[in-house]
Amino acid sequence: MATLHTVNKSPFERNALESCLRLAKAGSAVLLFEDGVIGAMRNTRFSDKVTQAMNDFSIYVLGPDIQARGLDNDKVIDGIQVVDYNGFVDLTTEHDTVQSWL
Amino acid sequence: MKFGIVINEGPYTHQASDSALQFVKAALHKGHEIFRVFFYHDGVNNGTSLGVPPQDDRNLTLEWSGLAEKHGLDLVVCVAAAQRRGVLDEDEMGRHGKSANNLAPGFRISGLGQLIEAGIQADRLVTFGD
Numbered sequence: 001m002a003t004l005h006t007v008n009k010s011p012f013e014r015n016a017l018e019s020c021l022r023l024a025k026a027g028s029a030v031l032l033f034e035d036g037v038i039g040a041m042r043n044t045r046f047s048d049k050v051t052q053a054m055n056d057f058s059i060y061v062l063g064p065d066i067q068a069r070g071l072d073n074d075k076v077i078d079g080i081q082v083v084d085y086n087g088f089v090d091l092t093t094e095h096d097t098v099q100s101w102l
Numbered sequence: 103m104k105f106g107i108v109i110n111e112g113p114y115t116h117q118a119s120d121s122a123l124q125f126v127k128a129a130l131h132k133g134h135e136i137f138r139v140f141f142y143h144d145g146v147n148n149g150t151s152l153g154v155p156p157q158d159d160r161n162l163t164l165e166w167s168g169l170a171e172k173h174g175l176d177l178v179v180c181v182a183a184a185q186r187r188g189v190l191d192e193d194e195m196g197r198h199g200k201s202a203n204n205l206a207p208g209f210r211i212s213g214l215g216q217l218i219e220a221g222i223q224a225d226r227l228v229t230f231g232d
Contacts, residue, residue, distance in 0.1 A: 008117070008230075034117045064124070065117075085128035092226050093103050093134075100229040102110065 002027055004095035008034035008102070011046045016101040021049065024099075026056040031083075031091055033062035037069065040076050047077055054079050062088060105129055106224030107139040108217065110231030112147035113162040114155070118230040119148050123165055125228065130173055138176045138220040139166070141209075145231070146184040149177070151206035163206045170208030177209045178216045 005024050011017040017039045020030060030053075032040045039046055040061035050059065063082045066073055073082055083091065092098050107126060111118035126136055141148050148163055155161050170177050179189060184205075185198070191211050195203040205211060221227050 006228075008121070034121060085124045086132060088125060089129045089132055089134065092105075092228055098226055098228045100231065102229065102231040 001097070002029065002095045003097050003099050004028070004091050005030045005099045005101060007032050007036040007039065008100070010035040010038035011044075012038060017046070018049070020101050021053040021057070024057065028056075029058040029060065029091060029095060031060045031062065031088065032080075033065050033088070035065075035069075037061050037065045037071065040066070040080050041071065042075050042077050051077055051079070060087070060091060103225045104135045104137045104223065106137050106217075106220030106227040108220075108227065108229040108231075109139065109141050109145035109148060110143045110229065112144040113153070115144065116232055118145070118232065119162050119166075120160075122228075122230040123162065123169070125230070126169065126175075130169075136173070136175055137224045138178055138216065140217045140220055141177065141179045141183075142217065143180075143183055143231070144187070146179045146187055146189045149179045149184070149206050149209040150189050150204045152204045167206050167208040175208070179205065179209050179211050180217070181211050181213050184211055 005020050007017045007020055009016050059080045060083050061080050063084050107122055109118055109122050113119045153163055190203045191205040192203050
């Protein structure tokens with residue numbers, strides 16, 4: 001029973017991403033979107049934590065929300081997969097449930 | 103696959119309504135069914151027809167209404183959340199003795215049972231909010 005967790009806030013604004021990575025069951029997937037895409041960027045004080053979390057989770061980030069913020073896909077942490085809205089829909093169908101960390 | 107969508111945030115606040123709209127468009131494009139979109143909490147503000155965003159900005163209420171017309175979407179606004187925020191249809195206007203109503207085309211007012219039903223009937227329930 002695999003869950004897709006969605007995180008839509010920057011880790012600098014709320015602790016949703018940290019809570020999610022701390023509490024979610026290994027084998028889950030995490031999608032970062034809206035301001036949550038900040039958590040997918042290299043060289044922030046959260047980058048190491050996110051990199052380490054990839055031992056337990058598949059992490060995805062929504063490309064259109066990276067571009068909407070003037071950020072660069074090339075600065076996404078290695079191993080995080082960039083998806084578009086079609087990919088977002090596919091992630092929800094490929095997992096059994098969707099948990100939004102609001 | 104059948105989707106239920108929950109929107110807990112008003113338009114032009116952060117991004118919930120925009121994200122949900124893009125998600126729904128992508129899901130429809132991929133041939134999925136949207137069983138229902140349930141507007142809850144401040145999300146009910148998506149259903150007012152009285153918003154007048156600048157002409158060069160997106161009009162989220164019109165987008166939802168248009169999508170509902172084109173794809174037969176069931177856009178349900180939570181009645182209790184809507185009453186608190188002044189989102190009324192003609193029936194609610196009469197029932198509460200108000201002078202106007204503002205529910206946009208394609209939306210309907212109903213209760214939380216509709217959210218529960220969406221949770222049961224849909225294969226996936228995806229929540230967008232603040």
